[in-house]
Amino acid sequence: MRRTVLSLLIVALAGIPQKVAGQDFVTKAMSGLPTHTLRVEYSSPSKLRAVPNYQSLKGKFSGPRLQQLESALDQLGISEDDIDALMIGWEPADKEMDLYGYASGHFDKARVANRAAAQNFTPTPISGQQAYCFSAGVTGTCVVILEDSLGAFGPLSSLTTLLETHAGQAPNLNSDQRFTSLISDVNKDSSIWGIALGGAVGDWFGAWLSGQNNSKLDWGQVFQKVDSLTYSIDAADSVNMDIKLNCATPADAATLRQVLEGMKIAQQLAWQMQNPGHANPYSAMNVDAHDTQIGLKITMDYSALTLASGVGASQN
Numbered sequence: 001m002r003r004t005v006l007s008l009l010i011v012a013l014a015g016i017p018q019k020v021a022g023q024d025f026v027t028k029a030m031s032g033l034p035t036h037t038l039r040v041e042y043s044s045p046s047k048l049r050a051v052p053n054y055q056s057l058k059g060k061f062s063g064p065r066l067q068q069l070e071s072a073l074d075q076l077g078i079s080e081d082d083i084d085a086l087m088i089g090w091e092p093a094d095k096e097m098d099l100y101g102y103a104s105g106h107f108d109k110a111r112v113a114n115r116a117a118a119q120n121f122t123p124t125p126i127s128g129q130q131a132y133c134f135s136a137g138v139t140g141t142c143v144v145i146l147e148d149s150l151g152a153f154g155p156l157s158s159l160t161t162l163l164e165t166h167a168g169q170a171p172n173l174n175s176d177q178r179f180t181s182l183i184s185d186v187n188k189d190s191s192i193w194g195i196a197l198g199g200a201v202g203d204w205f206g207a208w209l210s211g212q213n214n215s216k217l218d219w220g221q222v223f224q225k226v227d228s229l230t231y232s233i234d235a236a237d238s239v240n241m242d243i244k245l246n247c248a249t250p251a252d253a254a255t256l257r258q259v260l261e262g263m264k265i266a267q268q269l270a271w272q273m274q275n276p277g278h279a280n281p282y283s284a285m286n287v288d289a290h291d292t293q294i295g296l297k298i299t300m301d302y303s304a305l306t307l308a309s310g311v312g313a314s315q316n
Contacts, residue, residue: 025150026188029087029102032152032166033173037089039204040101040173041194046084048191051235052302065099069153072134072141073103077115078151082106089173090200091158100154100162108148124156127163131156182230185244190232201229201245222259225252239305243296250291257289260296279304 026042033040048054066088070080088101116123116132123130126144133142133156142159144152152162164170173179178197186193196204202219223229223245231243247253267282281300288295 025085025102025104026087027174028150030173030179030183031168032102032162033087033089034091034161034165035171035173035176036091037173038092038198039090039194039196039200040179041086041088041192042188043086043088043192044084045080045086048235049081051191069141072143072153073151075115075119075121075134076112076132076143078105078107078112090203092199098155098158100158101152103151103153104149106149107145107151109145112145126156126159127167129163131159178228182228182246186230187232187234187242191235192233194231196229198227201226204229204231223256225249225256238302239300241296241298241300245294245296247292247294253289253292253294256294257287260287260294 029042030040066086070083073083074080083103083105085104086101088099091098091100112132113123113130121132124133124142125131126142129144129146131142131144133140135141140156141153142156144159144163146152146166152159152166154162161170165172179195182195186195194204199220202221202223205223206219225248226245227248228246229243230246231241234240234242245253245256247256264282264285264287267285268280271278271280271282279301281298281304284299286295286297288297
């Protein structure tokens with residue numbers, strides 16, 4: 001009897017670490033992102049790799065800049081399969097938003113240092129850490145292994161602030177009430193979820209709908225009355241997107257709903273032109289409004305996601 005109870009306890013506890021570890025990573029990553037960050041996105045590559053036909057769909061879940069990061073990490077002996085979770089932050093820049101953040105997974109600091117030496121990478125000292133940079137200049141991608149199974153990445157121009165924030169020497173997003181209140185509004189068990197503030201809302205939408213004949217739209221103008229955005233993407237039997245837009249006033253929300261209903265019609269037409277004969281996922285796109293909040297929900301099966309341009313991917 002005692003052995004049976006003990007076995008059940010071990011089985012019960014075995015299911016806890018992954019969720020706790022994921023929560024710990026989110027907390028740790030948010031405490032390492034500086035307060036000038038306007039947009040964050042969490043993704044779980046370990047969950048996404050379980051998606052049917054992942055290899056043919058991976059470009060839908062990670063944009064070109066994240067794919068460049070994967071290639072850079074591979075040079076340090078960190079393969080795609082070694083990465084369990086990512087927390088990415090964006091800040092305003094001259095031409096496009098700078099991207100930086102943290103990765104957790106299965107790698108160790110000493111092995112990475114040995115691999116870097118074998119590849120003739122000369123580390124760059126930053127805030128007491130050794131950074132491995134993969135291109136010249138302050139905008140090139142650099143990687144720092146902070147501890148076993150935790151790394152930071154970003155352009156050299158951003159890493160000093162990132163590492164100072166990680167070390168507790170600068171304010172972080174866990175001290176920003178805007179993020180702490182919004183993070184409770186997302187499904188943190190989703191494969192991908194994120195938050196955008198102010199001008200970053202239009203940036204996210206432009207990336208989400210890239211290639212869907214919307215290049216002439218001024219997304220900043222469309223979403224100028226939107227204070228914040230939260231979204232989650234759940235990849236299971238199908239891909240389910242849940243998007244919430246928080247407007248300044250109910251009147252702003254009502255106006256935006258009309259715009260989004262028009263966008264829905266435009267997306268349906270674009271889909272019909274680009275993918276004739278295939279089921280149109282935008283036909284079932286739901287746009288809802290409640291007080292100052294707009295909700296969008298869309299479901300795609302994986303065959304539709306294969307055809308979709310931009311949808312699902314973090315393009316920048």
